[in-house]
Amino acid sequence: MLFALALCSPLLAQWSPAGDKIKTSWADQLNPKNVLPEYPRPIMERSEWKNLNGSWKYAITPKGTFAPASYQGEILVPFAIESGLSGVGKTVSEQQELWYQRTFDIPSGWHNKEILLYFGAVDWKADVWVNDIKVGEHTGGFTPFSFNITSVLNKKGNNQVVVKVWDPADRGEQPRGKQVERPGGIWYTPVTGIWQTVWLEPVMTQHIAHLKTTPDIDKKTIKVEVTTANTNSTDKIEVRLFDGKTQVAKGAALNGVAVDLGMPADAKLWSPESPFLYNMEVTLYKDGKQVDQVKSYTALRKFSTHKDKNGITRLQLNNQDYFQFGPLDQGWWPDGLYTAPTDEALVYDLKKIKDFGYNMVRKHVKVEPARWYTYCDQLGLIVWQDMPNGGRGPAEWQGGKYYDGADAIRSAASEANYRKEWKEIIDFLYSYPSIGVWVPFNESWGQFKTPEITAWTKEYDPSRLVNPASGGNHYTCGDILDLHNYPGPNLYLYDPVRATVLGEYGGIGMALKDHLWMPDKNWGYVKFNTPEEVTAEYIKYAEHLLELIEKGFSAAVYTQITDVEEEVNGLLTYDRKVIKVDEAKIKAINQKVCHSLNR
Structure with missing residues (x-):
């Protein structure tokens, strides 16, 4: 009897889109067991990662309450709860909070590494717990964020992640785009919660955290600024640039110092007619040994203004x-x-x-x-x-004059x-x-x-x-x-x-x-x-x-x-x-x- 009841539970029900709105042809191709499987950050790519998209448990509770004792159903991450593809299709008001929960394991080859938990985007305020320990929070519905969860992971068995989200739509004071509580005309359905890929990535204790590349076509240079974690000023950064498989530039600098790459005289420029991209490899060395490497890309191009012959x-x-x-x-x-x-x-x-x-x-x-x-x-x-x-506009819109x-x-x-x-x-x-x-x-x-x-x-x-x-x-x-x-x-x-x-x-x-x-x-x-x-x-x-x-x-x-x-x-x-x-x-x-x- 218990087994039969379990089979009837909504938590084990087959996923299907919610609602009766029109759908794209890609909705029919969506595999709920393999949702958006592509690496989510191609401009700074590592070979190892684990996708956490898929079926999560969810609950909607009054704002300010503790984590729910039980969940109300399943939601397909990373689709917002209001969407058809979430499998839920419910609205969450500014007086409510949305909770997510799922379990995950860590591949055996990662046990000697730091584990980072990434969220592509969560709208709007997210609080995150791993194994009942709060690992951080983030506000902002449009940008990625991450937490180092290594210290709270279980040495054996599964781990649990819980996410609480609050999003007041147009009743709040946050950037929201065109989301409104009552959509119509040029204003659209609210988007609450996780709406981009959630994933894990293993890194060494000393690792590359962020890349910033700035091209200069007039000087024929590309400046690469590398942000690192748990490093010191004696560590070294090396950057290599490739046209296909041919190396065209190489540079190195101490950690914290920008790497300046001199480009060849015949360097290729990026444009819509010829969108050429240079492949880039960034390596972090500690005591002469490689401890991290990421693959990236960049381009030479310049945006500016100039008076033509007619002024x-x-x-x-x-x-x-x-x-x-x-x-x-x-x-x-x-x-x-x-x-x-x-x-x-x-x-x-x-x-x-x-x-x-x-x-x-x-x-x-x-x-x-x-x-x-x-x-x-x-x-x-x-x-x-x-x-x-977000926010409210000025008292008057004067688009036709200064x-x-x-x-x-x-x-x-x-x-x-x-x-x-x-x-x-x-x-x-x-x-x-x-x-x-x-x-x-x-x-x-x-x-x-x-x-x-x-x-x-x-x-x-x-x-x-x-x-x-x-x-x-x-x-x-x-x-x-x-x-x-x-x-x-x-x-x-x-x-x-x-x-x-x-x-x-x-x-x-x-x-x-x-x-x-x-x-x-x-x-x-x-x-x-x-x-x-x-x-x-x-x-x-x-x-x-x-x-x-x-x-x-x-x-x-x-x-x-x-x-x-x-x-x-x-x-x-x-x-x-x-x-x-x-x-x-x-x-x-x-x-x-x-x-x-x-x-």
């Missing part, structure tokens, strides 16, 4: 005028919400962006897993990276969250060659202390451009003046000192039956009924954009690559099953726009 300030790539053109990419999935069902799904949108002939993508108020940025590096897509918004109103007033906690998480995002993404522009604010959403935040961002990373507020309240700071206009392009402000760009336009809608999040509730800035009509309208806007490029625009962002929830203004449906335009015609006009500044 227009242009964006430049590798010291050449270069028109950057790409879609708004919000990174949402009907079945996984923040999390793509598979790695193939994760890269699909990026491949389609390239197929459409774009050279850039704007990652809109979200941060993606590390593998997404590696794919941008490999495919050749310049990334404009937004800071996910701002003279009152700034947003954030609480001390809200401002501290913003500054902490923006720094963590830049630290996380710094070494990815494809990142070209930082965007601290979108429109006026939570916009505050814009000149100060912009100056800090530029000082913290002088190797990239800073777009202070895409379509927001405009101040004379940073590298870019960014206008939004729907549906068609319009150049209604111009800055002769900074590059003037069209940060959003388009939004051409078409609702397709059987591919809608809400069958009876959808919208676009303008709406048509056939792919031919949408394609014609898109081309009309692009031809107008070409005229405005001559008058001053240096980049543009089309809204958007896919439908998202109630928005039906994507080039693809939300389930990615239908391309809603004539792809060949779109590619032809996009390439004309991308090459509009070519000499």
